[in-house]
Amino acid sequence: GFPIARVAAKLAVGYTLDEIDNDITGTTPASFEPTIDYIVTKIPRFTFEKFTGTEPVLTTAMKSVGEAMSIGTTFPESLQKALRSMETGLTGLDPVKIPEYDESGDSNAILTALARPTPDRLLLIAMAFRAGIDLEEIRQTTRYDPWFLEQIREIVAVEATVQANGLPRDSVGWRTLKALGFADARLSTLTGIDVSDVTAERQSHGVHAVYRRVDTCAAEFAAQTSYMYSTYETPFPSSLPVCESEPSNRKKIIILGSGPNRIGQGIEFDYCCVHAAYGLREAGYETIMINCNPETVSTDYDTSDRLYFEPLTDEDVIGIARAEAVRGKLVGIVVQFGGQTPLKLARALQAAGLPIIGTSPEAIDLAEDRERFKNVLRD
Numbered sequence: 001g002f003p004i005a006r007v008a009a010k011l012a013v014g015y016t017l018d019e020i021d022n023d024i025t026g027t028t029p030a031s032f033e034p035t036i037d038y039i040v041t042k043i044p045r046f047t048f049e050k051f052t053g054t055e056p057v058l059t060t061a062m063k064s065v066g067e068a069m070s071i072g073t074t075f076p077e078s079l080q081k082a083l084r085s086m087e088t089g090l091t092g093l094d095p096v097k098i099p100e101y102d103e104s105g106d107s108n109a110i111l112t113a114l115a116r117p118t119p120d121r122l123l124l125i126a127m128a129f130r131a132g133i134d135l136e137e138i139r140q141t142t143r144y145d146p147w148f149l150e151q152i153r154e155i156v157a158v159e160a161t162v163q164a165n166g167l168p169r170d171s172v173g174w175r176t177l178k179a180l181g182f183a184d185a186r187l188s189t190l191t192g193i194d195v196s197d198v199t200a201e202r203q204s205h206g207v208h209a210v211y212r213r214v215d216t217c218a219a220e221f222a223a224q225t226s227y228m229y230s231t232y233e234t235p236f237p238s239s240l241p242v243c244e245s246e247p248s249n250r251k252k253i254i255i256l257g258s259g260p261n262r263i264g265q266g267i268e269f270d271y272c273c274v275h276a277a278y279g280l281r282e283a284g285y286e287t288i289m290i291n292c293n294p295e296t297v298s299t300d301y302d303t304s305d306r307l308y309f310e311p312l313t314d315e316d317v318i319g320i321a322r323a324e325a326v327r328g329k330l331v332g333i334v335v336q337f338g339g340q341t342p343l344k345l346a347r348a349l350q351a352a353g354l355p356i357i358g359t360s361p362e363a364i365d366l367a368e369d370r371e372r373f374k375n376v377l378r379d
Helices: 004-012 075-085 099-104 108-114 121-130 135-142 146-165 171-179 184-191 195-204 267-282 314-324 346-351 361-368 370-378
Strands: 039-045 066-072 210-213 227-231 251-256 286-291 306-309 329-334
Touching (some): 066 075, 066 227, 075 146, 108 135, 121 135, 121 146, 227 314, 251 267, 251 314, 267 286, 346 361, 361 370
Parallel strands (some): 227 306, 251 286, 251 329
8 A cells, every 4th residue: 555656756856755745644744653554466467378388386487467456454364365356266274186195195296285385375385284284294285384384274274164064144254255365266266055045145244344444653643645445454442344435425436457467468458548537527526446467557546436356257347336325326237348367257247237337238149259240240
């Protein structure tokens, strides 16, 4: 949340820290040491599958094509949000295939895979814990700090509990799971229950995400910017999570960003999202941006009226839309400017009763589905 680039540029031309204002608080100078009460996780995105013949091993050379970032109140929450922000099909610490282990069941095959620095290493660590491998043995193999390994072990242990006992039966249990970053889709995989039923069960207990502001001062001063992240963690001494989103009474439009850069979906879509925000603001609408890519202009806190730094999944987007619809009028959601990522969400958003501005989900599907489009041309 601290505007490092802006502050560094002003320092370079002769300003001192006490002469530079912190735009986020509006009251403190840049010399006021930031106090962070949230956890930020950034994970690079690799696309080795696009480069046949290239070994998927990480070295000192940069091999990522993009990255995703997430914000949470706890490390497990932030980590699992970052994993599903990658848009690689992950809903959390999903299992990965290790052919030698799948064939023999020998845990040494996992350790052998762990010894190589690959993009799936976090998932392999989770696999190692599921196989009963000791934390110290994993530490010696990976050289990861034990604190991070313990956090992953906690997530794996909770997964095992959910698989054994099913979904929680009260709101306390639900809040505990969600505070650890478990998406409804992940809980669906663990329990074998349809994701829509998981969501309905959670909502029946009154468990919803709340939104907090990135303020760089741990709420010591009021934030002047609407830079938000979701959480389920309950702050002491409150009995329920406190929501700081404070939606306005204005007419508002949500713009979905493009997520992490990848081969075939890059910064050009962010350009479209940014100019959509500028245009809608000039037309008198409050602009709300949802994105999880820290490399973009759309995730600057002053590009749109409100920024939600969240994964681009149906659960997360629907939660934000419903929170914003509490006050004012949500005119609709724009999905056309962010590339494939928001287009794939269009049907789920429409099914949730949210208005899609512009091209309808049916028309999007007609254009995207080659077989259907071919039939239209023939007819």
